[in-house]
Amino acid sequence: MGRYVIRRVLQFIPTVLGTMFLLHYLTSLGIQLTGNPVRALFGDRTPTPAMMAALSERLNLNDPCLTQTGNPCIGLFGDRLVNIAQWDFGISLSGQREVTDIIGAALPYTVRIALIAFVFEAVVGVLAGVLAGLRSGGFIDYFVKISTTLIIAVPIFVLGIVIREFVAVKFGNQLRADPNFPEIISRGFLAAGYKPEYPWASLVIPGLVLGATSLAVTARLTRTSMVENVRADYVRTARAKGLLPRRITGVHTLRNSLIPVVTSLGVDLGVLMGGAVVTETIFNVPGIGRVAAQSARTGDASVVIGIVTLAALIFLVANLLVDILYAVLDPRIRYE
Amino acid sequence: MTDAPNKIGEVVLETHGLRKHYPLTQGIVFKKQVGAVRAVDGVDIQLRRGETLGVVGESGCGKSTLARLLVGLEAPTEGTIMLKGKDLSTVSHRDMRAVRRNIQMVMQDPYTSLNPRMTVGDIIGEPFDIHPEVVPKKGRMTRVRELIDLVGLNADHINRYPHQFSGGQRQRIGIARALALNPEIIICDEPVSALDVSIQAQVVNLLERLQEEFGLAYVFIAHDLSVVRHIADRVAVMYLGKVIETGNEDEIYEHTTHPYSQALLSAVPVPDPSLRGRRTQIILEGDVPSPANPPSGCRFRTRCWKAQEICALEEPPLTVRPGSDHPSACHFAEEKEVIGAVS
Amino acid sequence: MSDLLPSATADQPALQGPTSESTGTSGGNASLWSDARKQLIRNPIFVLSSLYILVVGSMAIFPTLWTDQDPRDCLISRSRQPPQDGHPFGFNILGCDYYSHAIYGAQPSLSIAIGATVGIVLIGGILGLLAGYYGGWADTIISRVVDIFLSLPFLLGALVFLTVVKVQNILTITMVLVILGWTTIARVMRGAVLSAKNLDYVLAARSLGAGNVRIMLRHILPNAVAPVTVLATIALGSFVAAEATLTFLGVGLQPPEESWGIMITDHQVYFLEAPWLLIFPTTLLIGTVLSFILMGDALRDALDPKMR
Amino acid sequence: ACSSSSETPTPGTTNGGTGAATGAQGGDLRIYASEPAFLLPTAGDDEPSILVIRQLYRGLVKYNAETGEAEMDLAESIESSDQKNWTVKLKPGYTFENGEPVNSDAFIRAWNYAAYSPNAQNNAYFMSRIAGIDDMTSSDPDGDGPKTAPEPKAKELSGLKKVSDTEFTVELSEPFAAFPVTMGYSGFFPMADACIKDTKVCNETPIGNGPYKIDGKWEHNVGVTLVRSDTWKGDEKGMADKLSYKIYADVDAGYAAYQAGEIDVMYTIPPARYKEAKAQYGDLMYEAPGDSFTYVGLPLYRDEYKDKRVRQALSLAIDRQPIIDAVFDGRFTAATGFVAPTFEGFRPDVCKYCKQDVAKAKQLLQEAGGWKSGKMTLWANAGAGHEKWLQAVGDQIKAALGIDYDIRVNLQFPEYLATADAKKFTGPFRLGWGPDYPVIETYLKPLYGTGASSNNSTYANPDFDKLITEGDSAANVEEAIAKYQAAEDILGEDIPVIPMWFSKTAALYSSNVDKFVWNKISDAEYGKITLKQK
Amino acid sequence: MTTETSVKSPSTARFLSQLDMTAPPLEVRNLHVLFHTTSGKAHAVNGMNFVLDQGETRAILGESGSGKSVTAQAIMGILDSPPAEITHGEILYRGVDLLKLSDEDRRRVRANHIAMIFQDALSALNPVFTVGFQLGELYRKHRGMSRQASKAKAVELLDMVKIPAAKQRVNDFPHQFSGGMRQRVMIAMALALEPEILIADEPTTALDVTVQAQVMDLLSELQREHNMSLILITHDMGVVADVADSISVMYAGRVVEDAPVGDIYARPAHPYTKALLESIPRVDLKGQQLSVIKGLPPVLTNIPPGCAFHPRCRFAQDNCKVPPEPPHYDVDVNRIAACHYWREVIDS
């Protein structure tokens, strides 16, 4: 087991380096193509060259390779790696804050919303999938099939905006008009966006929106997996053993059916952590997705690199954990 | 097909010290070899024109690996394969194509050995695409039809897909494909194991008829000793990558001398209830050891009731021993009647 | 050998249809495609989805078939007028006929989706095939590259890529979708090839002396196509939606291009005031995505013997 | 009430900025905000930053909420005889939150800090009139980014001289009559020594000298909370006990929060929701003319725009109001000149070519020899929603003059600005301008002065430059304005840019708000807004 | 968690009281099972009849697809329905029709009274639980034993089926066992609650001959020890000859011949049985001629009318080709054959 983990960790180093280089190259290329982002800070007012130089230096944007289109800026990448190894991701363009601070401040929100989304996805998705899979071809099966397809088909931002306007604002206002209604629901759950007073409750709806697509995918995967497993030979054995149907499904079928689901869930956790761009923007959650979207638009390279590197790392770690979990859940997998 | 000499003739296929070891590797960056699965570990066989060599043995003893080596799907780790006196390892890449035409294969599972997306015509005609020199383009269709006809299928079904046929019929398609290049040798890797008893005979009979007609030589691999007895002229018994006893059919089935062969034969159930309870069955203990870590000396000693000290120290060579007229790899080779033996 | 003749005639019963034994066995059920076709034609969901796609596709290819109005013939004074005679979808902000916009908007949306799908199938397919078939170093390198691209979150990755390539047109958006999307196909392809390459019939072909190219093209590819096809249809649908989402994030297609994504994004804020401006393009888009997904679903069921 | 507000004040809510505070103190005012860039006066130059800084800090001068006139705040007086050398006298007794006195040093240190280029403070720009600025900035020896810029020659502005704790002198490079008026800008606010010593900390937990102080620290992307300061000695005490700035990344999300009753004041409205908001919250909406200017610049460096008749024709082809109505729900005031209507010295209809007149446009274009350069490319930066109205402009030009157009709106802002700096626009381009100080000159010299920093059209007219210089050194503001107006008239004829519109302020407040106060010059005055007491 | 203590609960007692211990352990009467498939109704079992006596080993023989497993699963009550449907028939366990029992009672019969071994032990054992867990589960759920006690029982069981080092191996997963050992684990599982009837569905088909011999040896030994009745499903005529007392030969879901083991091999009375015997090579006979059963087994959605075997039968006459199907002729005491021409067959 230890060997296996070490092997996987070593395997993931080139991936991480590759990902970081890709991002580094992209942002360098971005600067090479679109010019020094510092310029945008001054807006309509053309800054003096001295100011530009001073700021560029501070932001580490003064490397001459950034003016040569196509130059991969290996030297800069090396510096960057050294810095990152010292937990220094540079500073942001606007506000000139440490990127690590920015991420550190934003991450808790994303973790929370991702957790909510994840729990929602895991619990509801698996439940729906199991119910559908147990009676494939039945009413629940069709219902799950249709509703999940619909969820997948609707672009997430449309879903988010519609929910924000109609559920959080319109419906919420009606509840809020009633002073006897518990505030945690009317002002917490049904908040139009993140509210520091309700650090969890106000993230529930955004979390649900964030988790909706993954939920649909999970439900379908669970269903397929269940359908495959309810006919498995060992389920037949369990029945021949005279076990209760509850136990046959709950222990024998489910355990096996959940193996691929757990894998996909684990990977999803990584995706959720990095994928909240739209939801966080719509529901004003100050997490890394919102920050990343903003920074990408203002060309704040170090922030974007920092966040995407983090997201990629989380994803890879999630993947690694999933692999290990997989081996734990399925004894047939050997750690060669 | 060309001339059809009916009698068993000269040696067409021969192996010397044939070995195939699959490396077991370990390591994170630099993989180092920590051992090997000795799937085939020094096999000498001879096949003559027009004869059938049966190869029997239990699962995992290396039968399929041997088959793959013989048809060139794998390169041997060691040893030589001589095809009509030519050492295959010295044959150039270009000549290999021509050589290969001489030796073809029929696979075990008729369901997986045919490409589900190709028609029967395409499957049987594929050898001609690969070796266009065999049949001129114009004649191909006729040739394919001939082949289909030859194996007893309806030539009108040339455009059907494999799944539209039953297992036995599919196995015939596989045989037709193997016959397409006019080979002299066909390696059959458990060609009837996957078939229902009632269909098995159809295929066995077909193989026998084709041998008679074209003077084909078969290496017939099976774990069903009854079928091997029926079809083979000579038999090699394999255990853990080695041939432990070989001889003609009669020598092996009636005068077997190796304890493993004896156990194997005694275990075969005989469809005759009158023998019930009167047969001596040798029930072996334990399982076949791992080919990655075979026992020292005689490989069978861990399950052998005759085993003594020497068996662990010295590997018995496959030679003819006194009191017997065929080679056997046992220090204590001794004839014993096992089949239908009544105690 | 008298048994040969009768058995030739005895083929008949087996040929009446798929034999019962062929359902249970692993033998990669074969005529998959013809069977699937039969099953699909009988599947109303599939038929409806295809019809819908046909309609939308014809909008994209022959917009003049559907409207003779010029979508860029705008009169600002007609801004945001509701649906009316001759203008079934009303007018957009700039006072352009919204119906013709919706028709012409199909083309960029579908071009991106189809282009990206073709791209991921080609790139992912080829790389997956090579990785799976050759293994070893090729596999290691390709798999690592797959890991790298897979670890980029889709939207974040697209944001980064699209802000770097300053031009956001059909081509670049398609390329970015391909860059971020090919990995799934490559993985599935690699898996399919890995499982196919040691199948007996591949070994059989090799023992006949078939070369690598022949084995890949004739034997492995056709059998890996099914999962890839299914995935591709689903990807197609998600790309239609992705175009809209990228536009929402401000890195999608740029005006004066008119795509459904732009239509939705531009008008989402008006959905209380002028709901039709949001509803029409969204319905068209969701319908398309849904149709592709449902087609993919139906295909999967039809192609998977286990689901029958 | 503010003169130009079309709304009649509803009973109970006094609209506009009546200077004297009438309501009671108390309550928590929840404010819609965007993430500030900085909370340092020397660095914050964006609206979100300034709206917070103005409650934390106070400067020499403040603007009257109602009239917009500059009044002395911390300064006792600011005087000059030659408009070049100014003497500033301070009121005594003011302190920073940490107890440091607000004396001459507090201002000099802040301005030096801002001006010193290695500090890279955004408001360095505003120090550029003070003598000695050139020595505070090091210029590029090789022009294209050396490894490190050389140290500037000086660390302190030679034009700043401390006389006593309550008096200092400012020497300008050139005379500038409006200098005292500009002192109300937050970039000139004083800073404590402790703050300069560690600006990083001071940015997160500012050490202010204003009516409010920070509560806790700045929670990035989430909010900033201010509470009333006990050390503030000024007369305008903060009204609400607490100002809670809630940070939104997306104005639509903020509006949703307002609708859900989570926000008391919203200083802006999503453009597309204006109509709806007005219908729904009309009596809670404050509207006033604003001062940010949107124009379509014309690349005078290209031959086809050199003839002023072409420029006049283009401007005449555009009907601004329908565009404003359609795209912005009427949220702008169509421009008829180059100066914001809120400014002293504003005159309507300075531009004779800013009302649509297709016939005249055609005629002018004809006279200029017609349009020969094929498609006209309209430029705007990406992602800011400019493409819609620009298309409408294109449509109108096309309809009026038959000039077909295409638009390029794919450049992100940095690259767009770089294109502007490099004079590489191939056609009319959208840009905007916000005033730096409440003098109309702020709309003129930076945009149209020969070689001026933001003169993206490369307009050059010696007559114009001369009038501006005369205005700058005029004896008093009134005289100066007259000169500036003359300069504006030149623009009205030359049309170096096509003026499009000026913003209109539309702010929303909730029914919790008792009295809403809006400053003509410095926008929302959160400290003066009172809440209904329960 | 509910534990179902089958020993003393009143409902168990009620069920036990219904049993008629003088009746044969199992009797299947006119059982019909069909599957609803996309290509129509597949008649997998069409009138299955047999009686299993105390201590008897009855072999059910037939080629692939003849309905052997379906019959066994119908007896166990573990057919998936849908798609399966039992349309007719009775399955009498000690005189009680299992098909009429409540789900609860039906469940109790399994493992306690009738147990089953499956062909492919690898897939029949749950891959994610240890062997000990799967064995112990029976004791925990049916006998209400503790985790500890059930584990000890599991070790005992493994010992019983001669798995070396049972104490350690009880914590292993199924894939860690060899094929023969897995099958022995299956046997242990079936015997755990000491059922009266054991159904073994091709228990050795996947095994090598030497291992097959080990397993069959063990199975017979345990059967004798526990005095169980055994239904042995197989298509291996050799295995049947070795262990069975009587044989039911199935073709297209129907018993075509039912006889004591000796009679069938000596003088088959049904042409199918006869052809089957002639088509298999024998290890003890040299150079024998293999005869061939021409044609293919019937498609179950489209079974030939009359005698289902007639298209492949060399004895077939016109009356074989039309309904009704041939009745079960009494060939001898304890011996029946479903062929109009059984006399000719027996004599040929």
Ligand SMILES: Nc1ncnc2c1ncn2[C@@H]1O[C@H](COP(=O)(O)OP(=O)(O)OP(=O)(O)O)[C@@H](O)[C@H]1O
């Ligand atoms: N590619 C391979 N890599 C590693 N080991 C292999 C490989 N192929 C076969 N082996 C091992 O070699 C041994 C012999 O395998 P082979 O397939 O030849 O056996 P077999 O006699 O054909 O068995 P069966 O009767 O089950 O077909 C087995 O232990 C097998 O696990």
Ligand SMILES: Nc1ncnc2c1ncn2[C@@H]1O[C@H](COP(=O)(O)OP(=O)(O)OP(=O)(O)O)[C@@H](O)[C@H]1O
């Ligand atoms: N779930 C099912 N759905 C449809 N048909 C089925 C199903 N299960 C079994 N059948 C069909 O019922 C028939 C009898 O199957 P059964 O498994 O009893 O055969 P068998 O005699 O046990 O064969 P084998 O020797 O291959 O195990 C077969 O034709 C099979 O295809």
Ligand SMILES: [Mg+2]
């Ligand atoms: Mg094999």
Ligand SMILES: [Mg+2]
């Ligand atoms: Mg079966």
